[in-house]
Amino acid sequence: MSSADTKEKLLAAALQTLTEQGIAKTSARTVAATAGVAQGLVFYHFGSVAELLAAACRYGAEQRVAHYRPRLAQVTSLAELLVFARAMHEEEKAGGHVAFLGQLLAGAQTQSALAPATSAGLDLWIEEIEKVLGRVLASSPVGEFTDPEGLARAVAAAFIGLELYEGVDPSGADAAFGALEQLAGLVAVLEELGPVAQRAVRHQLRRKTQRS
């Protein structure tokens, strides 16, 4: 078998094991078994389990971002973004293709070799989210008075948190998404205000910004 083939199999198997077994049960043995290759190949091809996981993170994050990118590109309002988030969440419940990021995030807390790759994987998402937020909030006071990059980072981290929460309390996670949708609706209202109210809001915001 070609080197590229085996590597690819191991990368895919690493992601699958990570989502299905969790970081605690993800080992060279379990991944190799899933890939259908010998256990030693993990070390031959990647040097260590951590390096395999780091590579798998890059591989998987690129794949998933590419998968969702076209749909994200069509989002033109905050309400649509929340609809997308909910749909993506539903897809994740079935397939769990982003869940591996939660597992890596947990693993990276204490295994420093995983941190850069996990951060880089998340950055792919953050970049996309930032683009969408920039577009969606451009016409709103929110876009004017918040840091879009920081907001994108908060959204990405929060989404992973919610995905993890889904695993222990599905109905609770559902309620959380519902509340966020209501909140998004509230922000959207700011855009639909009449000109007088709009100016009042912006005026207050400017005062507030100067004060702090």
Place this chain on the structure above:
Amino acid sequence: MSSADTKEKLLAAALQTLTEQGIAKTSARTVAATAGVAQGLVFYHFGSVAELLAAACRYGAEQRVAHYRPRLAQVTSLAELLVFARAMHEEEKAGGHVAFLGQLLAGAQTQSALAPATSAGLDLWIEEIEKVLGRVLASSPVGEFTDPEGLARAVAAAFIGLELYEGVDPSGADAAFGALEQLAGLVAVLEELGPVAQRAVRHQLRRKTQRS
């Protein structure tokens, strides 16, 4: 040694190991070593590693919520809540006393024995957050048009996500908290609008709510 003593040691050691070593490296051996007791005692006192972790989760969550409760009780505005969140985040960077919830959340995804305990531990936080949000948002349109319990769940899950994110990208997490503070300031502005603008906002919200 009394049974209660050994159990207490194991519970504390489980939390410490979970935060310092992560779920992947938390085993009967590592926890017992930290506790300074024999490894087999984990199984004698708790039956299995998962049950020990579940018990430790209850134990730790109660402790931490009790630790922060007095300060949460003094929060009277959304801005103050964000100041508290940032302060708690800083404390966590140093001590990492809530980090174990992130590790358990990751572990619970695939080890169903952990899910109920983790969910229950989070619920202690959610309950407190809900109280605070109810108080803080009572005078705001946000309180009127969102489900406070769902919002509290979203906040708790998002906070855990941000704590995990901090572990792989501290400056990114800082930017995320900064953006959320700006966002909170924006919501606070709604409360400071003049009566005319207030009514315009509420009117739009009512229309919006009826439509959806």
Place this chain on the structure above:
DNA sequence: GTCTATACATGGATAGAC
């Protein structure tokens, strides 16, 4: 009732076979 010694499974890593 409390704990220790021991059995056996799984994991990481590599020397050397093909």
Place this chain on the structure above:
DNA sequence: GTCTATCCATGTATAGAC
């Protein structure tokens, strides 16, 4: 260059000593 056989550390669990 690719893979297998094997070593030793670490993991879970329990039989039986105190």
